[in-house]
Amino acid sequence: RREVYRGPWLPEPLIEELADDPLERAEDVSVAFLLALERLSPLERAVFLLHDVFDEDYAQVAETLGRNEAAVRQLASRARAHVKDARPRFTVDEAEAARLAAAFMAAAAQGDMKALGAVLAADAVMLTDGGGKRSAALRPLHGPADIIALLEGLAWRSGLAWPLSFRAVRINGYPGVILEREDGPMTVAFQPGEGGKLAGVYMVRNPDKLGHLKA
Template sequence: MDAALTDAFEANRGRLQRLAYRMLGSVSEAEDAVQDAWIRWRRAGEGVSDPTAWLVRATTRLCIDRLRAAKAERAAYRGPWLPEPLIEPLADDPVERAEEVSVAFLLALERLSPLERAVFLLHDVFDQDYAEVAGTLDRSEAAVRQLASRAREHVADARPRFTIDQDKALKLATAFAMASQTADVSALRELLTEDAILVSDGGGKRTAALRVLAGREDVIGLLKGIVWRQGGEIAVKSAQPVRINGYPGLLIEVSDGPETFALEPGEDGRIAAIYVMRNPDKLRHVR
């Protein structure tokens, strides 16, 4: 029986991990939630006729509990909050679809209540019908439909509008790495859309901008200031092009540790948004 329980759980682990990450915006917390679901499954899974439904229900409820418990912590967060970066190699066949894990999409989910988020993800992303979602959340089908409708209004414009292929992603990430290292103004103006934004998350533990930088010149001004403070060039120990939340990105090692840059493509293949993760608590899985 232990082997059967393990096999049933492992068959669903990937799905549970993807659901938990989208619910929580955290790789490490998602892993913890899935582990908690495994512990519950080992205690109660014997004789369950539909392991997938049971495990999805348990994981969803665990994530809702975590979101509710973290409400005060999120409200007191220092500076902009970003989800933990989901890093994949720059490959032809990404595991995670960009429209479902993009930073903009996950930030839109942050505006939803835990129940709205669960309903939207289970129905619109994981293709459960309303009756299944209602059973998972112990709500009426009518209530679930209403929650889904409200959620869609918040996330309607959050899915990526522009995508680029692997070769262009690599070129974009490499060009940005070179231009930002010395704050090459002319190169950065060519790379950034006029209304580009930069959001950096240091969590109060590493230096980061405490507001969203809005507009190409504002972003360039920040990069110029960083380069000036470091004596004319940012000291980079290593830089690796990767895919971050479906975007072209960079995993960089600097003097005070790793950081990631996720580059959201905009019109004409330029960069519409830069999401910088410097919070060491959100980079532990990167190491």
Template sequence: MDAALTDAFEASRPRLTRLAYRMLGSVSEAEDAVQDAWLRWSRAGAGVDDPAAWLVRATTRLCIDRLRAAKAERAAYRGPWLPEPLIEPLVEPATDAVERAEEVSIAFLLALERLSPLERAVFLLHDVFDQDYAQVAETLERSEAAVRQLASRARSHVQDARPRFTVDRDKAMKLAAAFAAASATADAKALSELLAEDAIMVSDGGGKRTAALRVLVGRDDIIGLFQGLLWRHGEMGVQGLEMVRINGGPGLLLRLHDGPETLAFEPGEDGRIAAIYVMRNPDKLRHLTHQLRDGG
């Protein structure tokens, strides 16, 4: 393999991975899509004038194909579907615009799930990755007019998912820590003080681990679940806990008796928790194995 081709691909790999994750909502599938793009690049890259643009086009099209193929599987998914958690250490958020927390938040990715594969591609390429409509039209082999229409339709679906306010990062992490302490013993009073009255909780077990099969809505509904778990199983046996950023926001990475689990929190405007996203599906936690092992 020509070294120049390898260097060109590696220079684009981080951007391609970010795009693929936002398209697919899956770390592992994003990595597979980028690997497929690499295979195509290894065969066709020698005659390409603009490697970065070519690789974005190839990756986008591969992701669209994957989304279309997964349509039936997503429709038959057992219980609520959540994206694979994107775990980062507690460092300052990246300054690159495509790394802003609101553009990788779980609420944002769930909003993208409501879009068709083409709408999702147009929205991400234009509104998140700052490509002009001509570039997007070339990538998707559509007219500029069609692309503009797709973008407008996509925006109408995702605009409500963008945060209307910002929460201090340290305060957000303290909120997550307080929730961990209160939920360990299902302290109803402490949980009540931490949760917004209309808070929601979404659990994804994928039918492979126990999880709520509906979205819990309201403070009382969520507290009732934790009290029920305590009554049935006693105090939650947490063998390891790490404070992390999950999809740009505060979160917990847990090791429990039946495997790993992540909790991502969406702070509300009133300083309480507005949403909790719990990932228990083992298929979506495989990429976290090394973090659990290294973090103890």
């Protein structure tokens, strides 16, 4: 139940091996897109999924939800606007996205906080989902200073250093990595931003969402 979820919530990582073909509609499984869906009201989300994703007409949606068609159209318009706001306003080629992810991992593994700050956008956000079962920040982190403070604090308090070895994959359409830790795997997805910087870092440590990962 979401109302009792501890800390930030992230969707279950959808892992795509780099040897596979790219997802046809990667933007529709991205972390940013799925988080946007979660921010919709239950009715907005239902209308958006039924009409825009499953192609039901407004009359069918209205009948399913027990609402009149005019209200359903208004809900759809509002939901569409919220989802559109969450979509990237620019594109980053795959090589550049991979470079940003690698730069973050190299800086984190070496404890080079200056280099880490250089790869993060001024308004970068980091969400860490431990589900109350693994150590993670209990709030979203905003900006390089906030993100670096968390990583430094975790390393100092618990020795949670970033491993030097990891497996590069795509996670919900973003460049990402799978890391193995003593307490189990974790995933990190990187959302590229403008100006050669990272706009988002999404870390999943909740074991309930990682059981499908290959060893």
